[in-house]
Amino acid sequence: MSELYDVIVIGAGQAGLAAGYHLKKNGLKFIILEANSEPTGSWSQYYDNLRLFSPAGYSSLPGMPFPMKSDAYPTRDEVITYLKSYAEHHRFPIRFNVRVERVERNVLFNVYTEGGEAYRAKNLICATGSFNRAFVPELEGSKLFKGNMIHSSEYRNPDSYRNQRVIVVGRGNSAVQIGAEISEVAAVTTLAVLQPVQLVPQRLLGKDVHFWMTIIGYDSFPFWRFGVNVGSPGGAIDVGGFKKMLKSGQLQQKNMFKRFYSEGVIWSDGTKEQIDSIIFATGFRPIMPYLHGVEGALDVRGYPIQKGGLSSTVLGLCYLGLSGQRSFASATIRGVGSDAKYVVKQLKRRGLG
Missing domain, CATH: 3.50.50.60 (FAD/NAD(P)-binding domain)
Structure with missing residues (x-):
């Protein structure tokens, strides 16, 4: 019989790493399963000249500041390097090149991989985020276009x-x-x-706009408690x-x-x-086909049925990195740490199954 974990985390991008930090801090037995060979999530797939819109001082995961001047704007490659260093620094139990094929729930969560491995846990955190299925609207005549x-x-x-x-x-x-x-x-x-x-000016009165968003609380205001999803401004x-x-x-x-x-x-x-x-540039949609075997986890569109990152229908099932999950910043490197802290706290409060 396979080893039993308190929590299995699917995905070792920024959301999965933030989950790992709070799970480790709380002394929980967990493992992170990552389909790729590095803990960089979607960042390695972004365009060459991408630069964060938030400065380094507002762009860190919990427990390790971004290693550059607080008012500098990290590039894509600098974020990738940071995520790799973060995972190495915290020594999370990550298994790379392990793609989850399906999840079943019968008291415990049984996670099966494409390689034929099986893992068991009392709780499951899906940290594959919002950026894994590109969305292109269906438009009249698109098949005619030769460009x-x-x-x-x-x-x-x-x-x-x-x-x-x-x-x-x-x-x-x-x-x-x-x-x-x-x-x-x-x-x-x-x-x-x-x-x-x-267009929003990057700097107002000499301060980056994220300074003002933090001051007024917009970046972290719990819109989700009022049934409002604020995935994009x-x-x-x-x-x-x-x-x-x-x-x-x-x-x-x-x-x-x-x-x-x-x-x-x-x-x-x-x-x-x-x-x-x-x-x-029409955004992304979450896709979690591995959850189709968990009754009631997803709606008819394949979207998770959740509130604040906690499944509304399946006890012990949680999510991280969803756009607008708990705040405007939920799907960002600066906001996912707060969500991870909340989700792990709620799991502990419920007794971990």
Whole structure:
């Protein structure tokens, strides 16, 4: 019979590592199962020039500050290095290259892997987060379009877009940042939006905007207690002269196009425009197929049925890293530590099964 754990954590990205910190701090017997070979979550899949929108002073996991000046903005590679160092520093019991295939629950949680291994635990924390299933809306005529069409998760750098006519669909941080850097080399770059881009200054009165979000409590306000999901603020932080680019027309924005045709798109006013490439910066959806065998865990869309990270239907089942789980910052490196602390506290309060 396999070893019995207090908690099994699925995923060793930022959410799983934050869970590991609080589980270890509370003296619980746990193991973290990670499908990949490193504890970096989705970070290794992001575009080359990604830079955090929050400074290092607000971007740490619990128990280990980000190792750079508090007002500096970490790059993607610096975050990856930090996560690896974090896991090594805390010596979490992580098993890499172990992909969970299915979970069953019969008093205990039985976790089965693609490699044929089986693990048992009294409780389960799903820390595979919100960034593992790219969302691309279904649009009329998309199969007719002959140009290049990708999700932002596939985008790496602007090199291949030189002298092209490019559309980036979206108005959030990723959409604006990708659009801005492509506009430096493309012939035309347009943001296709449902509403005009709302830019937030990166600094107000000499302080980063996250300082003010912390002061007023927006970053950590428990919207979830009132049944409100605040997964995205619906705007973008101006980290690179975006306002100037939009004003000058270097980076354009137009109301979302109505449909595709073979050479491009047809805008809402009926105008046709030839387009070479389209990038959908339209976010992600959580996907946890391994939970389909746990009755009542997921709704008809495959979304977890939960409140504040605790399953509403299955005792002992928890989640971390979901967008808007407990606050605006839940799916970020700066917010997941607080959620992990809450989830582990609730597990202990319930007696761990």
